[in-house]
């Protein structure tokens with residue numbers, strides 16, 4: 001795949017950092033935005049800036065139409081059956097908190113079990129711990145194998161041996177790149193009478209997501225990990241489930257009628273979207289999904305997978321490097337430790353060479369513990385990365401190896 005024309009659509013990539021060409025390899029933390037997204041947000045901000053679902057005036061109507069169209073785009077992009085199954089949130093974390101809090105409050109009680117994989121991001125673990133504490137339910141971990149995959153035999157055994165009400169699992173692992181077989185996991189969960197919440201934060205940019213073929217009951221998304229703006233995300237929920245969720249937050253926008261004594265709530269999705277939404281964010285999110293559709297996520301994924309193979313082979317040749325996460329199916333994430341240097345030192349030296357990576361526990365402390373490491377260095381790829389970026393990474397790591405030898 002020729003990346004140059006696509007790369008030119010991203011103004012942030014055309015800069016130097018510390019006197020070097022920027023090699024942006026921190027895409028699992030946040031992706032850069034193409035002109036199409038920047039322009040969609042700017043056009044709203046410049047000409048259509050008005051509140052939604054409130055005004056009879058023309059600008060408000062235009063804003064409302066664009067906001068509603070954004071919801072329809074998100075629904076279509078992930079194969080939801082209707083736009084009302086999409087609730088806009090301020091990110092993936094809020095989407096997951098919404099499910100754990102509202103669904104948990106209405107459905108969990110003493111003795112129930114929530115299965116949470118050991119590789120979950122804290123955003124798909126801590127909210128379930130809180131819901132369990134409040135309800136008397138228990139969080140039980142699903143083990144991860146040495147290669148960084150969910151142990152499916154153990155998963156099936158756990159489903160059979162506990163009163164499981166909910167399974168919480170990520171689609172793609174932000175820390176080590178594993179693509180989990182979420183469709184199979186949902187089938188097993190449903191057979192056992194449990195629901196499944198999928199954390200899709202890292203998936204949308206790298207794999208085709210179709211919630212109806214996955215069968216997910218809830219699917220959480222983050223716009224800024226899929227070439228869209230920060231501060232916006234969405235929760236997909238099966239209509240019948242969302243329709244029964246108690247409001248997560250209440251107040252403006254969520255109500256049908258209010259007296260000083262009581263309130264009745266609006267229909268979906270308004271009932272779950274309290275306050276003024278991030279309208280430019282939602283419009284930018286939809287523009288990002290449209291952009292992705294134009295470029296075909298599957299061919300972008302093939303390009304990322306080729307780069308990952310090149311990067312993994314090159315990095316493994318450097319003495320003292322251990323790659324964490326060797327799953328058979330991986331998205332473009334390369335996580336590793338270096339014997340001689342702490343990840344923070346690795347990240348600092350790489351930055352001096354213009355290479356942006358993430359170091360730390362990646363909000364996955366239980367997974368770090370599983371592999372017996374406090375932290376890793378993570379290089380994460382996006383569609384616009386090139387062989388030059390990989391070469392800059394390898395050059396930087398050679399420098400780390402020399403400095404810390």
Ligand SMILES: Cc1ncc(COP(=O)(O)O)c(C=O)c1O
Pocket residue numbers: 028029090091092093094121123124170172173174199201202222233363
């Ligand atoms: C797998 C996963 N889940 C959830 C999140 C949280 O997303 P946000 O910060 O957009 O709420 C992240 C972000 O790193 C993630 O990688």
